[in-house]
Amino acid sequence: MPRKKTFTIEFALDKAMELFWERGYQSTSMREIADHLGLSRSSIYATFGDKHTLFVETLRRYGSECRAPGLSELANAEAPRSALIRVFELAIGTGEVPKHGHCLLINTAMQLMSTDPEVTQVVESAFLDMEASFRRAVERAASQGEVAGGVNTTQTARALLSLYLGLCVLIRSGVRESVLRATVDQVETMLPAPD
Amino acid sequence: MPRKKTFTIEFALDKAMELFWERGYQSTSMREIADHLGLSRSSIYATFGDKHTLFVETLRRYGSECRAPGLSELANAEAPRSALIRVFELAIGTGEVPKHGHCLLINTAMQLMSTDPEVTQVVESAFLDMEASFRRAVERAASQGEVAGGVNTTQTARALLSLYLGLCVLIRSGVRESVLRATVDQVETMLPAPD
């Protein structure tokens, strides 16, 4: 009986994501989202109810996994050590922060001020996933003889996570590339080739 | 002839700083600042002209150097290596983000979205200062025989900077302490005792 929606929820979430990603939560208004979607605000409110829940839905659609460039290739790379280094090089390689900064979840984590429980949970689990990706890559690198056997894989993975997030902050702060490059060098040092 | 100001500029900047620090730039309104100062908005506008310039003045008064806990003690510590590790332990030691998160400049860097040239410059120079503090401490630790002589001090200092900023992001994201602790362990690994 009822009328049909003129848009799909997925499409709306993707469009909203573009803006949240580019401008952050606070700086994105529902009016901008509606315009970007080609709809009126009421339709969005009728569908999602609230700006905050729309944002959380957007985060959930984004996926629990962080989409840092090169991160997804980590799982199946034949040379995990090189793939790990490549993740860091891709972060600084573009030079500028291209369009919407970094991974949406990292952006969100950095801008997070008030402890929003729902958002915090999504972000935290994304970081744990990222840590797991790093750890598996380090383990595979060690078992393949790409790095020396003595490394503590868990500690290394967590340190890589800190290094990556710090690198994101530095990139956004516009420091010289030589400072960024040292982080990549440190990653190589942390993954020493077996002698 | 004229009437005298009922407040000093320094006092106003300090009061504004408290709010900017706690809530961030965007989430702090001029009304809140005026109330917190016990003045009316017009006086603030007459004195500083603009919210943005008030913020930049606040940043400048904060000082070019990052005030991460324990960082200032780095310069004169007798045991630089322990002091370095202590900087990281102090960051996670409090457990919770106490009142206004981290150092104001780090907060600002993380929330920085649009590339604001003035703000970016202050933040960048603060990070370079922080890197220099780290490097001097590493150099002193090496010359005092606290760490092995082979370390690349510049690379280590820059990596420490990335690690510290990443740690700040992780702390704010509410990850478990064991994940944070790994970053401190990594710092110890990066500063190996001479054998």
Place this chain on the structure above:
DNA sequence: CTTTATCTGGAACGTATGGTAAACTATGCC
């Protein structure tokens, strides 16, 4: 075609924002 349930668009609401204009008030010099 009518009914019925949903969807859509536009107007509107209440509030908050950054910023301004003009009236008022205190100071110190003549």
Place this chain on the structure above:
DNA sequence: GGCATAGTTTACCATACGTTCCAGATAAAG
């Protein structure tokens, strides 16, 4: 005691925000 100068305040402006209400449009079921 005036008077000029600067500081403070009150009131206001235009705009933007998140959100809601309501009339009209639209689809399928009877």
